[in-house]
Amino acid sequence: MNPTEIFAHRGASGYAPENTIPAFELAHRQGADGIELDVQMTKDGEVVVLHDETIDRVSTGRGPVREYTLKELRQFSFHNGMETYAGGVKIPTLAEVLRLARPWEMQVNIELKTGIYWYPGLEKKTAEIVRNEGMEKQVLYSSFNHYSIREIQRLIPGAQTAYLFSDVALDMPGYARYYGVDGLHPSLSQMQMPGFLEEYKKSGLDLRVWTVNREEDLEMLFLAGVTAVITNVPDVAVKVRRESGRKK
Ligand code: G3P
Numbered sequence: 001m002n003p004t005e006i007f008a009h010r011g012a013s014g015y016a017p018e019n020t021i022p023a024f025e026l027a028h029r030q031g032a033d034g035i036e037l038d039v040q041m042t043k044d045g046e047v048v049v050l051h052d053e054t055i056d057r058v059s060t061g062r063g064p065v066r067e068y069t070l071k072e073l074r075q076f077s078f079h080n081g082m083e084t085y086a087g088g089v090k091i092p093t094l095a096e097v098l099r100l101a102r103p104w105e106m107q108v109n110i111e112l113k114t115g116i117y118w119y120p121g122l123e124k125k126t127a128e129i130v131r132n133e134g135m136e137k138q139v140l141y142s143s144f145n146h147y148s149i150r151e152i153q154r155l156i157p158g159a160q161t162a163y164l165f166s167d168v169a170l171d172m173p174g175y176a177r178y179y180g181v182d183g184l185h186p187s188l189s190q191m192q193m194p195g196f197l198e199e200y201k202k203s204g205l206d207l208r209v210w211t212v213n214r215e216e217d218l219e220m221l222f223l224a225g226v227t228a229v230i231t232n233v234p235d236v237a238v239k240v241r242r243e244s245g246r247k248k
Pocket residue numbers: 009036038051111142164185210230
């Protein structure tokens with residue numbers, strides 16, 4: 001059984017501002033195998049790394065990201081209320097993060113944030129950026145919007161894909177297999193309900209669980225041998241994985 005991989009959720013977001021360069025650098029230093037990030041689109045069509053559709057929660061600005069150009073967004077600090085970073089942290093573009101991660105040989109899970117506002121052409125632009133940065137082999141795509149995943153499959157045959165979901169659906173493995181999707185990304189809460197972890201494991205699909213921060217939950221999933229955990233605290237996950245005997 002391959003050891004469970006550790007993906008840093010929005011970077012090492014337990015310690016550094018989520019979805020920013022410092023958070024991704026810290027994830028690498030802490031020994032994560034991969035990073036998870038969210039993409040949205042600006043008014044001028046730039047693909048940026050940000051979780052929410054608005055910039056209010058994590059930045060010094062206000063309003064929907066799609067109403068700002070990249071240049072305008074760069075005027076705000078995205079330090080997410082973390083005083084250590086209050087000097088200013090810029091919103092990164094997807095290209096900048098991929099350029100950073102390429103030499104680390106880390107996997108990058110790009111989550112297409114098209115579940116609330118479906119940015120026209122986000123899938124195509126994202127695919128182009130990944131290709132331009134030579135990151136096809138390091139990237140896997142996920143989304144709660146499964147039409148976005150279908151579009152990625154159309155644009156990049158052979159791309160690694162996964163369905164994100166948080167609700168309890170009937171036969172997710174059968175559904176994913178029917179549409180040729182490689183992996184399931186369920187929430188931790190579903191993995192704590194009886195039967196689902198076993199069912200998803202048995203399917204043979206990649207199984208990456210989010211967002212797993214507590215030591216006991218990490219240990220349970222390492223022992224179960226899931227493909228990956230997605231966590232805000234990669235250092236804790238690395239320690240628990242070592243202690244559970246499932247070391248890399
Ligand atoms: O990709 C896993 C997880 O990030 C999905 O939820 O809201 O944190 O993007 P969210």
